[in-house]
Amino acid sequence: MQFNSLHYFGFLLVTALVYWRLNFRHQNLFLVAVSYAFYAVWDWRFLGLMVFATAIGFYPALAIKKAQANGNALLAKRWMVTSVVASLGTLAVFKYANFFVDGFMALLARFGGSADSFTLGIVLPVGISFYIFHTISYVVDVYQEKLEPTNFFSELALFLAFYPQLIAGPIARAGSLLPQCSNPRTYRQDDIVTGIYQILVGLFRKVVVADSAAALADRTFSNPTQYNQVQLLCGLLLYSIQIYNDFAGYSDLARGSAKMFGFSLIKNFDLPYFAQNISDFWKKWHISLSSWLRDYLYIPLGGSRKGKFRTYFNLMATMTLGGLWHGASWNFVFWGFLHGSYLCLYHLYKESSFKLPTNRFLQEFASPLLVFGLATFTWLFFRSPSEQVTAQYLKGLVSGGLAGGVYWLVPTAIIIALHLLPDLAQKLRNKDPFFIGLKPTWATAFAFVMLVCLVASGDLPSQPFIYFQF
Amino acid sequence: MEQLSLKPLILALGLTVVTYEVGLRVPALAKLAPKPKPFYDAGVSDRLSKLESVVKSGGPVDVLAVGSSVVRTNILPKTMMQVWSGQGTNSSVFNAGLSALQPDEVVFMTEKLLLTSANPKVVVQFVRGEEAVSEVTAEKSSTLSKGRIERSWQAGQELGDNVWKLTHSSKMAEYYGAMSNALAVPLKPLNGLTFPTDAEGFGPTRVLLSETRKIAPSLLEQPECNTRERMSGAFPTLEIALSKAKALATKRGVRWVIVPMPEHPSKWKDPEAFADFVGRLEALAKDKGLEFANPFGTDLYAFDKEEWWSDYHHMSPAGAEELSRRFASAWSSKY
Known part of the structure; x- marks a missing residue:
């Protein structure tokens, strides 16, 4: 669903009308649901990846907070590194694997090795560069104690999947957008x-x-x-x-x-x-x-x-x-x-x-x-x-x-x-x-x-x- | 904080509608607006450019052959004109076949595009068996609504049939969408996807089909036979199409002739089924007040040589040559 299509404006209008009739918690759940639906219109197969990206931010952030509260800086760092590596690894597999495999094969061919058509054929999930960066910024900010981790999975899910910025950003900072997810919004004309x-x-x-x-x-x-x-x-x-x-x-x-x-x-x-x-x-x-x-x-x-x-x-x-x-x-x-x-x-x-x-x-x-x-x-x-x-x-x-x-x-x-x-x-x-x-x-x-x-x-x-x- | 008001936007919106609705109804003002040059489907764009070029260089076209891809591949204007020339008639023919269109869509495209570029004396619309039982109308056409053909029609269709009708009464809606990249209009050809064409303006369809048949016959359509039962059912949208064709022919003062298009014999279950189709098509055309011509008769095996066919309804160049020659020879006395 392109932003410059009549379908999108219909979708925006309907979701906004429903949204303002709900209470705060339901608003968040509703926005997560419609954002996932919005993403599914592009490619439903990657909804699991979206949930995974949320999970590798949500649980490590809570663990980091707990470790820091217990004075275990090393454990907190390990959780942060694990989360960032998992995020970057996801990005590497889905976005860059073909690129590096192709490069490797070309190099191999140059030195006389066998470079017959081997390709991973991985499809690039739309918006992955944006929501993975969201995850990384969230975990790093929590680790650097610039931000309190959220206790609600749905809030982080909304931060990552909020559909106006899901496909091509802007790459929101957790410190700026997450509090907006956590606090009730006021209707202002x-x-x-x-x-x-x-x-x-x-x-x-x-x-x-x-x-x-x-x-x-x-x-x-x-x-x-x-x-x-x-x-x-x-x-x-x-x-x-x-x-x-x-x-x-x-x-x-x-x-x-x-x-x-x-x-x-x-x-x-x-x-x-x-x-x-x-x-x-x-x-x-x-x-x-x-x-x-x-x-x-x-x-x-x-x-x-x-x-x-x-x-x-x-x-x-x-x-x-x-x-x-x-x-x-x-x-x-x-x-x-x-x-x-x-x-x-x-x-x-x-x-x-x-x-x-x-x-x-x-x-x-x-x-x-x-x-x-x-x-x-x-x-x-x-x-x-x-x-x-x-x-x-x-x-x-x-x-x-x-x-x-x-x-x-x-x-x-x-x-x-x-x-x-x-x-x-x-x-x-x-x-x-x-x-x-x-x-x-x-x-x-x-x-x-x-x-x-x-x-x-x-x-x-x-x-x-x-x-x-x- | 300084506030924003919606009033200027609503006022601007109203002004925009009024400007377009009034401006486009005044020819002098409409001329000032960028000329609508829509992003047609490449095949349509190609046909239309060719028609404009033929009219510009050779004057009006006498006979416009319309229909789907079977017209595109099976009708050779040059052959027909040679036949007529030998009989002392100097009539010009243009092949305006547009791939994938059903009869009602053909009438729609003829009205919207072809008749605005050419002013023929006769429109010959070819119809094949499957097209007669098609349920696709122009208003419910995915070909038109999915943007392959013309965006101004698409804009309305997305909102449903009623709005579609409403928007067609609006000059602004018609103009909207037809104006894609209006600023670049002088820099033709806009459509980078336009296929290369041969000297007669044909795209690669013919060649592709022939080649595909050679290397991967299984990729081509398998014959789903037309049966007597199928041909005895309703011709739901064909009736609508022919009614519209009659109204259009009367309005534009052109003769409109319906002709059954032969297909590969394998496409028909038995000769009677084909004869039924021809008979019903003739009755329907006459009922609607249109002319009917059948230069090929009701013999299912009139075009039975394998080398004449690329698939089960598109002809090879040799087949098209044969069909065009027969059509021109048999029909010349009626023209």
Whole structure:
């Protein structure tokens, strides 16, 4: 059930109406049941895996608490490590086994070994990267005594399976979402209305901007040799716009949907294409993942506390593993590696005595443009289905000729303008959704433009969300 | 905390509906809107593009052959035109066969798509035995409702038949969904899945079927024989389809001819069953006020050579050549 489908909105409406008629405990049980049903629509076979992921968080967390209460730090650590290993092991089996087996077979073949078609054929359960990370953050937070473990299995089950964030996040922190599961929610009309506007903005981003951009971007990536420099450049620009609006749109839909039940989810994007530098970009892009990686990978590795070399190593390791999180494929690894390199270079620059001149133009315009250009170029490696296509795309960008491609500029410019509409409004008003506090006339005008574009795009069930595959 | 109100959104929603409902009814304004260019099924997209191209380069099409994949594979316009040319008639034919459609869906697609692109003098609708007993109507068509064909019809269907009817009275609903990726409209072809076609605009179906038959005959449909009992039952949706066809033919001022499509003899239990089908189809067509033509007779074995068939109702190129030649020869006097 796609978030951008009529089925989903029917499901959301019915579940929200029933939910607010129940008492607190029944609300939680009901949400767990409908979230499991929601997941079962994708693939019922993995419901057991979802329960398993909950169990390997719930019972070790209670054991950790008990061990800590008894002063047995070693036992608490063992329980934490066991739980994290079980979580990562689950992720490794379901998400990365094929990748490593294929890599091993290729290596074997290179050295003359037998590499006949051996594959595990494991299907990737949808959303696994997200709910496994939820489990890990919960257990680690309990171990670090940042959080009291819950005594109710249903509360942890809800934290993991809450359907607005189940498939593609945001990766909620236990410290933020679990208390919301544990405490009664209050019906507030403001929350509902805010959620509706967030859903409108999310739909606009996804259906109008991302899907329109995909129509052209997909073509250039399907066969770059057929397109010239202008078209390939437009295709790359549009993919950059597509992936941002696709995921930010999904996050808006998730946050808006959660509001319907009185929950607040973490903000996942904060205008990343207006970032001042690459480090700023990573504070604004997929915030829930980048902050998770910072807190549960970068800092435990030593962060910046163990000298320059180790800091750079930690940055590279975190970003490369962050790339691998997106999928079991070398292109994601390389994408993460490149971003790690950019971050290292940025930190080197920051620590050096060499400084570029700064003025308002550079800060407001040139720097964001440079960051956007760098991020956009790097998406090429993320999006390309193979090394061959990457090579063809790069070659075409440099030497693909210009003839006949200029007419791509008009739709590209229109899509960029549509992309900027919600972003600029949000930046100028510093409100999310930007409708908050807007004069009724302006609010009506913005909503009208968005609705007209939505109807004119009219392809609600078409493109699946990119991040659903991760 | 600053509060949000739903009033602007409700007002905007109302304005949007009014804008579309009024705007799309005013031709000058409707022209300003991005042109609906829906994501058809690849086969439909291919046929429609080809039809538009034929009309653009060669003028109006005289005869439009409509029906399911059996029309797509069995009717060769070039052969028919050659036959007619030899008889001194310069008539043009277009093969508008659309795979997997039942008769009522064929009429629906002819109305919605084909007649808007071509203005033929005659529409020839071919019907085979199984299609006559089909229970699928356009309104309950999974082919249409699951998005293979046209999203604007899908949008309504998901909400049920009543809403489907309601949305078809709404210009906005019709426009909605047909506008996927409207901004990229000038950059045709939009549908990246469009199959490559040969010089006549045919996709790979013919080739695939022939090849499949060679290498994996078991993959093809096994003959479920049409029996006399089956052909004596109701033709529930065919009646509806032919009524709609008559209304459409009258409205558009075209001749609409119903023709039974021959099938592999193995598809029929006995010759009488086939004769029953032809007889009932003729009676039904005439009852609805449509023309009926049967250039192939009621002989079940009129097309009995194995090399003429790719499977039990799709013909090989040689079979299509034979059928088209016979059809054109026998029917020319009626055209």
